[in-house]
Amino acid sequence: MKLTVDTQELNAVLAVASKALSAKSTVSILEGIYMAAENGELLLRCTDMSLQIEATIGASVEKGGACVLPGRLFADLARKLPGEETSFTLEKSSMLVESGRATTTMQTENAKDYISMPDVHREFSLTISKPALKNMIRQSIFATAQDDSKPILRGVLLELEDDILSMVALDGYRLARRKERVKVTGEFRNSVLPSRGLLEISRILDDNDEDINLVFSKTHVMIDMGCTRIITRLMDGEFIRYRQILPTGHTTRIRANRQELMDSIDRVSLMAREGKKNHIKFSFEEKTLTITANSEIGNSREVIAIDRVGNDLDIAFNAKYFSDVLKVLDDEYVTLEMNSNISPCVVAPENGSEYYYLILPVRLFTAS
């Protein structure tokens, strides 16, 4: 194995691929980076068996071959290589890396011992524009559960209705659903994608408006972006049947400026945080919303102008669950729909039906 690559390109693809590197794996070879060179291309691959990322760059290959390099060392070294070009020469199990005045020899492992994820045999695929996919991920993923009490809730559900794909995430306190039209080839099946894999997908997607394909097998999903391929395992098990918890109507509907609401919650949260439970109270009146929080050391209060249809209502929330959703929306105005202070509140952009967020209130401790 003997080849030369552009150092900057090497760096760029390694930064991408190493996102899937196992920091500390029970299978020590997965702490390595698989590299293979042939036909003028160098391929780099990392996986932790849940997520696999591989990337290809052009290389001047004198002699093809494959091996596994020490992951952390190689990834860190690549960032600092001084030469414009970097050459690799494998002799027996020792890889000589030369770049400018830096010379490094690394012990490699046998490429045959590397464990890659299985090929993805297409059952069905989805076609969607990159920015739309990125937005779907951004606006749903934050609502996934952060603990392992119900592992399936660390994933995002993909479901389909009339060529409209929904991504749904929930953690027992709130639910986020983002819809987008897609093109489906083959027979769609509901799938749950782990949040970590989705996050890496959204990071790798560039911002141009092209379409990309998500290719699903029974157990995996693969995205092929030409030079970069990313595979993630689908999660096992049934997602929660969430539709039964969605409210069917509302008695109070509010329209508020998203930025104003977000800023006020942000400030009032500081007092809520002192109160340990992070609860903030909303009092909706005809033209105003009063947001308050109390703690032993004081209380905060903000008033913002709103439009309201329906009844006066006092309702309390965990501040974080509210600010989380306001941060990922881009709209100038949002609506809040509620029935009572013990039933869920639905947050949505003023216009369109692509986005739906449901948040459970907390019990009010003080009489309103």
Added chain:
Amino acid sequence: MKLTVDTQELNAVLAVASKALSAKSTVSILEGIYMAAENGELLLRCTDMSLQIEATIGASVEKGGACVLPGRLFADLARKLPGEETSFTLEKSSMLVESGRATTTMQTENAKDYISMPDVHREFSLTISKPALKNMIRQSIFATAQDDSKPILRGVLLELEDDILSMVALDGYRLARRKERVKVTGEFRNSVLPSRGLLEISRILDDNDEDINLVFSKTHVMIDMGCTRIITRLMDGEFIRYRQILPTGHTTRIRANRQELMDSIDRVSLMAREGKKNHIKFSFEEKTLTITANSEIGNSREVIAIDRVGNDLDIAFNAKYFSDVLKVLDDEYVTLEMNSNISPCVVAPENGSEYYYLILPVRLFTAS
């Protein structure tokens, strides 16, 4: 107590003063921020009894007074206040803070219960330009000990010889000394300043070329920058008599490009890190320095051009102790002076005698 201040100014001084705030103090009132208003000024003060920072801004004071506000809450809130102006109204023990549409009430504690550091009665003072003081701190403080095995080594020694002030820091493996001419008023005494206090002083110093005074009492040092005053305790106990460990001559002298040396050490360190002990080896020959590191998974090697007077020498160091000093120097070339691979190496800029750094070698494990 009733006053109004500019919110941006409030923010700026709070950011400075809160650096001395006790995050979690055994004396709960020290988790608070002392504020006092009179004669058109608002003073804010924080201390953890080792470091005290106070800052003053202009205020429109309707009614003077003083109190102690909850520290973390007030500091965090100030950063987010929406109004251009912020008003404070104290009623009984409750402080009403109003800014734009944000209204917060905070429970205060009695100003009489606050514990400030004692006034600094001048024994002597030093006058030095701000940039010079900043540089002295930057180029010495990193060599202070990070653990508490010898508490005095967490401080920086100030000593004087013919109006030349030295700041000396050492941790048992390396020593840094930075000299600068100062004006002394009164009778100078060697003093040891805690690194934390020095760090905050250097952060607060702005970059203009004015002189400032360091006023020393027997137990404290105070810097008065007009609107900001910072006081830090001096450390008790005798500093290590370091002069006896400074080598008196050398048999090998090297001149190397600082940036080249730093970059090469940086890369070779990656391999040294894999070897756990972080050791790198220097081999000095007539025109070249070869830097190497070995570990189980490989080895790294870099060659840089140097000028040498004296003998060939193989010597090994902890990589971090070498890169630390190269980072804080600004000079294009540095010199290294050595006697043997078991005696200290002296690093200095090529020109001038203001800076002196000594680093102990580590034993070579492999035959050279």
